[in-house]
Amino acid sequence: MDIHAQKLQNREKENVQEWIEWLSSFGSTKNEGVTRLLYSKSWCQAQQALQLKMEQYGLNTYFDCVGNLFGKLPGTDAESPVILTGSHVDTVVEGGKYDGAYGIIASFIAVLRLFDTYGYPKKTIEVVSFCEEEGSRFPLTFWGSRNTTGAYDLDRVKDIKDKDAILFLEAMKKAGFDPAQYQTPIRNDIERFLEIHIEQGMVLEKNKKSIGVVTHIVGQRRYQVRIKGESNHAGTTPMMYRKDAVVTASHLIAFLTNKAKEIDADLVATVGRMEISPNVPNVVAGEVEFSLDIRHHKAEVLNQYSETIFSEFKKIAEDLQMDIQVSQWMDVSPVSMNGELVKDIRNIAAQKNLTFQEIISGAGHDAQVFASNIPTNLIFVPSQDGISHNPKEFTSVKELEMGIDLLTEVLYKLAY
Amino acid sequence: MDIHAQKLQNREKENVQEWIEWLSSFGSTKNEGVTRLLYSKSWCQAQQALQLKMEQYGLNTYFDCVGNLFGKLPGTDAESPVILTGSHVDTVVEGGKYDGAYGIIASFIAVLRLFDTYGYPKKTIEVVSFCEEEGSRFPLTFWGSRNTTGAYDLDRVKDIKDKDAILFLEAMKKAGFDPAQYQTPIRNDIERFLEIHIEQGMVLEKNKKSIGVVTHIVGQRRYQVRIKGESNHAGTTPMMYRKDAVVTASHLIAFLTNKAKEIDADLVATVGRMEISPNVPNVVAGEVEFSLDIRHHKAEVLNQYSETIFSEFKKIAEDLQMDIQVSQWMDVSPVSMNGELVKDIRNIAAQKNLTFQEIISGAGHDAQVFASNIPTNLIFVPSQDGISHNPKEFTSVKELEMGIDLLTEVLYKLAY
Known part of the structure; x- marks a missing residue:
């Protein structure tokens, strides 16, 4: 032995x-x-x-x-x-x-x-x-x-x-x-x-x-979403004249969250990080950047979801005449x-x-x-x-x- | 002279x-x-x-x-x-x-x-x-x-x-x-x-x-809104189990913005500052604080608006079993x-x-x-x-x- x-x-x-x-x-x-x-x-x-x-x-x-x-x-x-x-x-x-x-x-x-x-x-x-x-x-x-x-x-x-x-x-x-x-x-x-x-x-x-x-x-995709609106005085800018990046970010996040729940029970979409500029109480935010992390075990679900939300983002950007840029910085395939x-x-x-x-x-x-x-x-x-x-x-x-x-x-x- | x-x-x-x-x-x-x-x-x-x-x-x-x-x-x-x-x-x-x-x-x-x-x-x-x-x-x-x-x-x-x-x-x-x-x-x-x-x-x-x-x-009122959810892994926590403070903040901001537009054309409501915790891409945010600045030239409109949104906040907090605290730190009367x-x-x-x-x-x-x-x-x-x-x-x-x-x-x- x-x-x-x-x-x-x-x-x-x-x-x-x-x-x-x-x-x-x-x-x-x-x-x-x-x-x-x-x-x-x-x-x-x-x-x-x-x-x-x-x-x-x-x-x-x-x-x-x-x-x-x-x-x-x-x-x-x-x-x-x-x-x-x-x-x-x-x-x-x-x-x-x-x-x-x-x-x-x-x-x-x-x-x-x-x-x-x-x-x-x-x-x-x-x-x-x-x-x-x-x-x-x-x-x-x-x-x-x-x-x-x-x-x-x-x-x-x-x-x-x-x-x-x-x-x-x-x-x-x-x-x-x-x-x-x-x-x-x-x-x-x-x-x-x-x-x-x-x-x-x-x-x-x-x-x-x-x-x-x-x-x-799951496959993981991560994106950075950048919204450019207009920074304005919180008191002197009527709601109808605003291009408020925080409000737009809120609409996008509410939309992408609901859509993730709707498309597939296994799909997760997370906005974990947000940066607001100038980030002071009495100024309408001119810019917001947020992260988006999406995961699913099927590439086609990730494709369908990302296409759905980003085409809606594009539509919202046009409607509001605001600039919304999406850039992807991670793409890991599901196995x-x-x-x-x-x-x-x-x-x-x-x-x-x-x-x-x-x-x-x-x-x-x-x-x-x-x-x-x-x-x-x-x-x-x-x-x-x-x-x-x-x-x-x-x-x-x-x-x-x-x-x-x-x-x-x-x-x-x-x-x- | x-x-x-x-x-x-x-x-x-x-x-x-x-x-x-x-x-x-x-x-x-x-x-x-x-x-x-x-x-x-x-x-x-x-x-x-x-x-x-x-x-x-x-x-x-x-x-x-x-x-x-x-x-x-x-x-x-x-x-x-x-x-x-x-x-x-x-x-x-x-x-x-x-x-x-x-x-x-x-x-x-x-x-x-x-x-x-x-x-x-x-x-x-x-x-x-x-x-x-x-x-x-x-x-x-x-x-x-x-x-x-x-x-x-x-x-x-x-x-x-x-x-x-x-x-x-x-x-x-x-x-x-x-x-x-x-x-x-x-x-x-x-x-x-x-x-x-x-x-x-x-x-x-x-x-x-x-x-x-x-x-x-206008009169000005400023508040700090603090949402306490649960910080979780962005990959392993299904959407239905989340208490995502960013998503809840987005719903509140979308709601308060729409309500401000609805109640009076002279009313302005601004969320200019947001702090997210822990603020990383792959973690569901457990906590969000945001500022709310509201202004109008009639105290009764400010009253009506603040009562409307804060009672909705309370309802949302109960529905989601999340903690939403509102504290006021400025109150200037209209003149x-x-x-x-x-x-x-x-x-x-x-x-x-x-x-x-x-x-x-x-x-x-x-x-x-x-x-x-x-x-x-x-x-x-x-x-x-x-x-x-x-x-x-x-x-x-x-x-x-x-x-x-x-x-x-x-x-x-x-x-x-």
Whole structure:
């Protein structure tokens, strides 16, 4: 019996709650949140501690050249492709303990339990702790998974900086991943990717379900809408002579919100940011800019919706003789999870008497990066009150364990 | 013949355009605007230069203890009350050359021309350059006129500071008006106040009129409206589960705007300032605060309107289970100008073949401070494109002269 197998057999009992707390200690904040940004000190500590724990528990570990950490349970079939499972280790600023972290820990625990019960799998399983997904330090997202698929390389980041003007490549080097040593870490040996994650919404909780079997990850489009009216004296300008950008923005927002509800129950449209100019109580606002974020799992619904509202915007601009400019600055296509495995996951959940439902992910996840290349699936556990990206993020141990239980069985089906 | 009369007779010819330019040189900015804040260096220079010019042209001048400058053309009837005419010398930050300044210069010129034609009046006429009206340095308005009527005294300003944390009383002392010397500058000898001012709106221009005979100055009420919803993830929160403060604000603003148009053509309602929280594109806004400024010349219309919209706000808050708080932070009553003199001014304008109309002032003016105590009137000349509080503020020399011409005749009627 090799050293890894000895470790795997003699390991201490894992405890999901303790491990979540332990991982959250790297980057913990005074508000009981977690801030663990790509290539920061707390990020380095977390990845190194994860590597050490994986080694202690008998996995073969290695980092790729951008800082993705892999922990391997080798398959008995040396030629077989890899089943990859995991999530991202980075967090937003003042984030919670579960987003990303749970997916890494759940995958790690599932693999340990599989070995306990069944020994080595036929196909190699790798647990991954992706270096970056959130885009919370540098203005890019999915650096970890997009390197793994080959969508990104150093060219993508050579000019970008964080808010302290530290170059991406400098930060990377300082964290021990010297860009000079970069060779594309693209992986062509991965057969499937499987991720488990907290929902970050309230659908499962509202529907009293323990498991969400994700069928699609939405496409996202983001726009900036700029309304140019006329800034005027609030007392001396009769209503009929005004070109009030705040009033026009209000009409557009009311319209686009109603239209989103009307077109499809799964469509979401959000105006989260508004800037008013000059923004003083006694002056009619001459200019308003607002953001518009729209998401749906079908490109044709996004097309239909955006065409409908922007043609109405155009009409309103003409009617009011005001200038309304719309510019798009993000376009992420929707993706489908592997349909056959969705069915299998449903069946496994049913056999285990877990309450579950199919669900669409409204947030982006590493899974979406893989989904257009290889069969990919995503499983959700509930988020209390739908809260995420916040120190209050919470999922009960019972729900965390149900997720691990399901994931274990799904991995068994895929790798044994 | 006394020294004043000699000066009055031998004076240089006045030129309104030159005098406007000259006064604007005190506090002129690199953007060709004027910034002349209460008790600042440029303010001191302007008041001193005005005093000197008034003296050179034969008026008896004096400052009261808060820095209002008076230039007197004494009446032959020593017992007669005073006809006061003028406006304010202070400006907003980056204001124009006409707001306030024109009223001082026009009154000054009118008095000179009256003396040319008719000699000394029966009743004393005083030209006033009020120290402050705009509220642009310290958080209070009408410091000049409200001291003259006795509405304000030192108590009102003892704790207030400008944005550089300079105490009002310090600034006052530094400008040469030592608060230790303060004795109420209340004036009980004033029979009437008459002000001429630029319209600061576009009504006269749109209607092709040279003169606005003001019948009322509007009442103003200002409110802060605070909407508390729920901040949520823009992707994972279905539309039906949202308590989106931006969407609710948009409904309220659309509603209050339509209702204002519906209730009365003279009613204006303005949301000029909005603050959104957290104000990021991919988060449903949990909180919005907006300002609401409403104005009309009849208190009952303001009452009816505010009751209508706030009871609807309450209903909306209940329907949406969101918290909507309304707090009022300004309440200025509407005032009427002296009705008989309005008729006389109309008649005089008609005799002079000036195009004119009755008009409601949507902006506040020194005239409103006097109007509840003594017969008070206000005359407008047009503002090009309705622009004011801006370096682009402009009124043609022809229109400025028509205003002076009218003012001169009205003063003749009142004082001779």
